[in-house]
Amino acid sequence: MARIKFGTGGWRAIIGDEFIRANVRLLCGALAQRIIDEGVQEAGIVIGYDRRFLSDVAAEWAAEVFAGAGITCQLIRVAQAPTPLIMWTVKDRELPYGMAITASHNPALYNGIKVFTAGGKDADEDVTLDVERRMEALEGAGEAELPSIDYKKALASGAVREIDSFNGYIDSIISQVDMDAIRNAHLKVALDPMFGVSRTSLQTILLTARTELDVINDRHDTLFGGALPSPTSAGLSMLKRYVVENKCDIGIATDGDADRIGVIDDKGNFLHPNQLLVILYYYLLRYKGWEGPVVRNVATTSLLDDVAERFGQKCYEVPVGFKWISGKMLETDAIIGGESSGGLTVRGHIAGKDGIYAAALLVEMIAVVGKSMSEIYDEITGQFDPHYMAETDFSFPMERKPEILTTLMVDKLLPEFTAEVTHTSYADGCKVYFTNGWIIARFSGTEPLLRIFCEMPNQIEAERACDEFRAFLGL
Known part of the structure; x- marks a missing residue:
């Protein structure tokens, strides 16, 4: 299996554990294949990065792979490049792809990659699943099989171009x-x-x-x-x-x-x-x-x-x-x-x-x-009925995830809530609708956490429902 899986906000991993040069190259190699297969290598990709440890270096690792694949690559060189600036650049320059080296709001130990598609949109599941499949195939070949051009040489030859889209x-x-x-x-x-x-x-x-x-x-x-x-x-x-x-x-x-x-x-x-x-x-x-x-x-x-x-x-x-x-x-x-x-x-x-x-x-x-x-x-x-939100995050031993997942999504078991349940949805996690509110339990797509959110007419009811769900799952 590929070492890289996309979550709700791209791929994020602990630096030195899974966020390493080989994995960055692997992801970029898979995306490069997709770009070539779509015939959009001339339009290519733009890359930007935040202020995290290794972000600037990882951006160069990425550019080297795209340059080696013959894909036009632009790298945003500004002192501080927000992810929305990168997305805007994809849209403004009518590019098929963009990439941000960032782990967003994750702890400092993390870094990651977000992929964007035409129009500056977050890559959808069709794209990310395709990239994951391509990574699986590439992984067996080894990192050495991925062609690349040293960043300075790529810059000198024009294979990579540094840009500044800040003013626009x-x-x-x-x-x-x-x-x-x-x-x-x-x-x-x-x-x-x-x-x-x-x-x-x-x-x-x-x-x-x-x-x-x-x-x-x-x-x-x-x-x-x-x-x-x-x-x-x-x-x-x-x-x-x-x-x-x-x-x-x-x-x-x-x-x-x-x-x-x-x-x-x-x-x-x-x-x-x-x-x-x-x-x-x-x-x-x-x-x-x-x-x-x-x-x-x-x-x-x-x-x-x-x-x-x-x-x-x-x-x-x-x-x-x-x-x-x-x-x-x-x-x-x-x-x-x-x-x-x-x-x-x-x-x-x-x-x-x-x-x-x-x-x-x-x-x-x-x-x-x-x-x-x-x-x-x-x-x-003042014009609407009150809405109060309770939010709780629970960490758990990873060996418990299959058990919790089975309880919620397969067996579809629920606690005996104090509030009256009207219906339940499993479109994304387990969301229970009450007469006057709702509660949802779902696994985080970016961190090893189970998140429980509840909205009710008052704070006491919201927190009580969260506690009932927590106790039922043994968290």
Whole structure:
């Protein structure tokens, strides 16, 4: 079997364990075969990378393989390259493929690869399964059989070309944001890149809009300050204090590769990604006058359904993995799509997650509405029944995974929930629908975890249902 398997967010592995030169070359060799078979080697691929340990080196390993296969290869050389910039480059240059060397919000021990297809979309299962099959066939031949050209020689010969698409990406966002409204609002913004790659992009956009911008945690630190580069409530305590102490209008944080976002409101409260999706969808409908549905995954708030219904629109539910969201958005012409882990995108931009664009749009919203973040959220939630979310992650010995999987997905056994069950779905994990809420248990596609999410009319009920599921599975 091939050593590399794609999850919901690409391939991720521990550095020195599975993330090694041989495996990077193996993946690129398999993708190179696919590119040649499709006859698009002249258009080729663009590669970018984040600030993780080995990312820049691994990008060169990848380029060497594509160059050796005779595939046109462009490598983005900028100080900080967000994953959305790479996706935008694929779309802007009309390329068939793109690649980001990143492990996104995973711990510092990890690195990985995300693959993109035409239009700047996350590679779907047809692509990733094909690449996995090709890797199995290549693995037996050994790494030495993969042709490659030394990076410096490839660069000198023109087989690899270094590019900088930063300005085009920034201009594309600026063209879609009401910069005049932001300039006239005189806002103060705090930014926490979490030692990742968003600082240059967001700083350029927000300073161009004349906001007062303060930045924390922006140095290059491959250990991410000893914490996860994930913009969750627990990881943003410094940003919360900074926003309150410095009287900022908003605090913005992005994950390691800047495709996800976390927000602190003017009172120092963490706004969950579920809340951000609701806020932005409401803003696009109510204040910008847009029309269209919304797309969310199975673990994201159903308050989006209520907002959609209020405006005569529809909410579509898809499996976890942004490729499903972007695909459904294209199919339905949805105006926004996102997930409870902090990724979202808006119609007219790229088809993948973009924390940079989302941040700029949130700042625009404050300026246009003329209210604080906390006031805007209160305005929205005051119109709908309450929705409370409980989220729990459980690690477990890997030998227990088949047992848990059998219980949930084969035997389809459930605990005796206190709440009344109406129906169950197994489209992605095990999702149980209650009269007034839902709960889902599913394995993470990027880490060895079982995730349980529950949404109910109050926090006590949500946490109780999670505890009932946890106890039933012996976690």
